[in-house]
């Protein structure tokens with residue numbers, strides 16, 4: 285049995301003093317399964333790519349991982365069963381509420397959330413800002429479905445529970461554990477459509493690692509999060525915030541449509557250092573004059589967007605996303621626009637400089 289080979293801390297701890305970890309399952313490839321082969325996808329080529337996400341229940345995943353009993357007492361719940369491309373704002377509200385409720389229970393030491401990889405970084409960042417507890421919260425996922433050859437889900441789930449059960453994870457904010465690495469929810473992003481090492485934290489790297497029951501942190505998150513966060517996820521009525529991108533020949537069609545739809549905020553995924561083609565920049569400046577919050581991020585995937593660098597943010601009323609990618613900048617902007625306080629550019633910029 286695998287437990288026999290785990291280090292002492294994981295294998296011989298008396299079960300009575302093991303931490304209690306709540307596992308909240310939401311679907312994704314980690315719960316994915318091959319649902320039948322077709323002429324277009326015969327079994328021989330269906331080893332990792334042809335499957336449906338969100339098929340197996342959390343009980344099935346846990347049953348296949350009896351070694352978890354050597355690390356923690358598990359209390360599992362199937363919250364939703366979706367492909368994370370279909371994540372909704374209503375469910376985000378529910379999830380923040382549920383995780384906060386679980387963590388207020390004295391006997392719960394941490395929470396693990398199984399999630400699809402596609403929007404994991406957004407949910408993780410939302411929880412990083414919206415969970416008000418220093419207890420560990422760890423998201424995990426898989427790049428290969430549970431029925432694949434060399435499925436990565438079981439080890440990722442084992443490692444996620446190991447991290448959530450570890451003292452060193454307390455106060456580190458929301459963590460993302462895949463492929464033996466521990467990432468900060470603010471920094472991590474999906475960088476590959478297929479590789480098992482898809483999750484990376486560009487520029488800053490992982491916070492630490494986990495292997496065979498051992499956990500080591502090499503650095504700590506620098507920005508404000510969880511208990512220190514003053515931001516609240518709305519229970520309902522999220523502000524409409526959308527993302528537009530700059531690219532060769534980008535027109536104003538999308539910004540015009542968003543304005544007509546009554547958008548509250550726009551994140552511009554600019555080129556390079558958040559630069560915007562002239563028509564798009566003018567349309568966004570006009571949006572600011574009409575009371576819409578505009579945040580400049582970059583589509584590049586690494587680096588930061590320098591305020592007043594290539595774009596006169598002070599003059600046009602734009603906010604710089606700094607090192608946040610456009611998807612995370614959208615999460616932060618939605619939370620910033622949800623509060624009671626008015627959101628002038630200076631206040632929004634201070635929020636983006638803080639979180």
Ligand code: SIN
Nearest residue numbers: 312313368400401402
């Ligand atoms: C999903 O995001 O739910 C599907 C893709 C994945 O989990 O890798």
